[in-house]
Amino acid sequence: MDKAVRQISADDINPRHNWGRALPSLGIMGVDFEERVDFRRLHKYRLGRAKQALEKSELGALLTFDVNNIRYLTSTKIGEWERDKLARWALLTRTGEPILWDFGSAAVHHKLYAPWLDPQNCKAGLVGLRGTVAPSFGLMKKHAEELASILREHGVADMPIGVDIIEPPMMFELQKAGLNIVDGQQVMLEAREIKSQDEIALLNHAAAMVDGAYDLVNRELKPGVRENDIVAMVNDFLYRNGSDDVEAVNAVSGERGNPHPHNFTDRMIRPGDMAYFDILQAFVGYRTCYYRTFAVGRATPQQHDAYKLAREWLDNAMARIKPGASTAHIAEAFPKAGEFGFPDELSAFGLQFAHGLGLALHERPIISRVISMDHPTEIKEGMVFAIETFCPTKDGFSGARIEEEVVVTDKGCQVISLFPAEELPISNRY
DSSP, rough: OOOTTTOOOGGGGOOOOOSSSSSOOOOOOSSSSSSSHHHHHHHHHHHHHHHHHHHSOOOOOEESSSHHHHHHHOOOOGGGTTTTOOOOOOEEETOOOOOEESSTTTHHHHHHHHSSSSSGGEEEEETTTTOOOOOSHHHHHHHHHHHHHHHHHTTTTTTTTEEESSOOHHHHHHHHHTTEEEOHHHHHHHSSSOOOOOHHHHHHHHHHHHHHHHHHHHOOOOTTHHHHHHHHHHHHHHHHTTOSSEEEEEEEGGGGGOOSSSSSOOOEEEOOOOOOEEEEEEEEEEEEEEEEEEEESSEEEEEEEEHHHHHHHHHHHHOOOOOTBHHHHTTTSOOOOOTOOOSSHHHHHHHHTEEEEESSSSEEEEHHHTTTSOOOOOOOOOOOOOOOOOOEOOOOOOOEEEEEEEEHHHHSSEEOOOOSSSOEEEOOOO
């Protein structure tokens, strides 16, 4: 066992931001004349939160294949291409520092450029690549036995080992190696639910990038432009401004507006269309989910009415957000499914909704009538989440969709999605 385990102090895992100051929206370059994001402080905070959550649990270790959890524990990332490959993994025991198995030469790169990790803990590894490397080749067995040996060395092999996501054959090999594999995702989500000052700054900058993208949408949204044209423009803008992943841009216009299809097409925008967009992207891993609705050229009274109702539902729910509030209390402000044309709450899931933001698009809290009324959880200071509403228009096919991103402060919440949405924006008004 590594005898030089670094201790995490209480200061490392103090989540509080000074709410008396504005949330920072600083440049992305490092400078010597003002404090910006401190990435080593960010690493200490995230690792400290994970260790704290692990200590509170019954687990002896966390074994993570989820790239968001790997980044949270190790502050490493090798590209969005690896997100669905299950090609890397990390181990955190109660008694040690993170150990990372990475894709080929990336492990060697970390030894040179990630000094916050013990070089001996940066290892090359290969398991299944989602089944393309057959279990019969023996790599899963080899790494399972290696992991079991490390866990015995750290004195935790007899305790439950928490895993987030995993290829079934790898789980079977871990069990054959004598390990008790249980759910570890809940422990990691508990660690990740409260954001530090650096995480909040990154989330705020990510939202600022989308502010700019919506200014572009507002200018370019006109007859003859297609939904996919807008998607391309937004991707170009975001990548040029530092995005490391444009996860999706939903672009929904005209008769496609209700029910919400959650995608985009090559439909051409027409005069009088109601169009809504969701921009999901990441800056240094930290995500946005940020809807805005526009009318093209002009808007009907029915479109204005739907937008006003969606805004009212959103504002009423946001007024309930404060530390100590329950997710049920917030969800009560959302309309019931039948009130906006859906047969049941599951069919309407995601339309009147809130979800945590961080390294993943969906973190805690999750707020919905589907789950929150019977399983309420507590809103906590330092949570960051997106809250969204949807209202169909009485024309039978259009819809208004609004979403705000909020930081839970000591007294309420602060909005960080700042493109104007109090009233229905009309692009290129006639």
